Amino acid sequence: MSVAGLTERLFYRIARRWIAGYTIDDAVKAAQDANGKKILAIINRLGEHTPDRKLIDAYFEEYLRLIEVIKNDKIQGTISVKPSQMGLALEAPLFKSLIFKVLEKTEDEGLFLWIDMENSPYTDATVDTYREMLASHKSVGICLQSNLKRTENDIRDLLPRGGKIRLVKGAYPENREIAYKHGKDVNANFTRLMDLLFDQGEFFAIATHDGKLINAAKALSHDHKADFEFQLLKGIRDDLKPGLVADGFRVSEYIPYGPEWYNYSKRRMRERKRNILLFLRSVTG
């Protein structure tokens, strides 16, 4: 086996904790495991930045199948979709047409649709499409990132339209003109935006593994009658999840699957120095 092949195999061994596997069956199994712990599942078919029309159509068809499987297998949960996998990396009108069809399908099956947020070249088109959806649909939410300076304006624009926000710190490197670069500024903005959501949000998600921010959300929930849930990624801070459930909070786990695990896992790897050490240790034995 080549060095590249061996490295990939070792990386997959580490990545396996963050992804369900390659197939819908793997995702269903991971979702059932989560449901067994009273945790809802948010299933994501991996794949992004796809300008290939055939591949986009295949992703689209697979999401329609996945929605049916979630419904038929009585999975407690739903799906989350990346815009650049649904045509946004090719042309915005294609994305709009496909994501609206996915939304109609989730609505038909009584499910909620989450739209992931990707790097900043896609933000405008994603938010614009979401705003359009809100004119006629309710069961749809969008992810917004506290590292972006524009996010407060986006939230203030979307909430009065019935926007449902998943708040995250942001997984993509962005430049300082548009983004906060220091962790403490990203966290401070997260706190400000979380206050705004607890004050004015109809339904929203606090999606972080940051213990301080989770505690701040818990404290806010005592003073506000907010409809919200905690969302965490599969394989990260598993120690926190049972406690949140036991405290009576709604908790969802984001469960990605599919052969395109590499980019997703690279982002998870980057987020924590200890993950890189883990990887190096597995390479050096």
Ligand SMILES: Cc1cc2nc3c(=O)[nH]c(=O)nc-3n(C[C@H](O)[C@H](O)[C@H](O)COP(=O)(O)OP(=O)(O)OC[C@H]3O[C@@H](n4cnc5c(N)ncnc54)[C@H](O)[C@@H]3O)c2cc1C
């Ligand atoms: C449900 C969900 C959906 C998301 N959707 C999007 C999206 O659509 N767009 C987007 O840009 N980002 C998304 N993200 C990712 C997010 O932006 C962050 O990159 C990611 O959550 C890490 O940030 P953090 O808030 O956990 O805080 P951090 O400060 O990164 O981490 C806080 C603590 O969590 C633990 N931790 C965090 N990451 C790891 C890791 N990889 N391995 C081990 N421990 C870790 C560590 O204990 C760390 O100290 C999503 C996150 C979640 C939970």
